[in-house]
Amino acid sequence: MELKIKKVITVIAFTGFGFGIFGGNVGLVFADISGGSWDKDNSYTPLASLPGTTNSNGNVTIDTYIPGIFNLAIGIAGVLAVLMIIIGGVEYMTTDAIGGKEEGKERISNALKGLLLVLVSWILLYTINPKLTVFDLRAPQTVSTQTSNGGTTGYTGK
Secondary structure: OHHHHHHHHHHHHHHHHHHHHHHHHOOOOOOOOOOOOEOOOOOEOOOOOOOOOOOOOOOEOHHHHHHHHHHHHHHHHHHHHHHHHHHHHHHHHHOOOHHHHHHHHHHHHHHHHHHHHHHHHHHHHHHHOHHHHOOOOOOOEEEEEEOOOOOEEEEEEO
């Protein structure tokens, strides 16, 4: 019990020491509103672009960035699942202990469950409405028409 109290006091002391050194040096950070890397057409030119996030001009807009990140995340989930299946298979083949084989099976099972979760979520969204997997972040255009009695009607559409 006494050892546990000493550990708690040590952690509190180091936390306080760390906060004393680094806590006072924290400053406020504000966004740069002077323009910076943003162009007039509300696009951003990154230092290194992610695959699928740029438009034909090589610029990144919110309309290209979010769908690109969504597709990239699904691809990364697939690659990581295959990697974990390979690691679990190697672990299963190379161990002689029964517990090691169970750990390998568990790793493969968890990788397949994760991959299934990602694919089922995309399939569910696509089945409900295929437009749910396509990101269109542009604001709808409103068209006003003049009526015969002097009023206006509005139509919102894309």
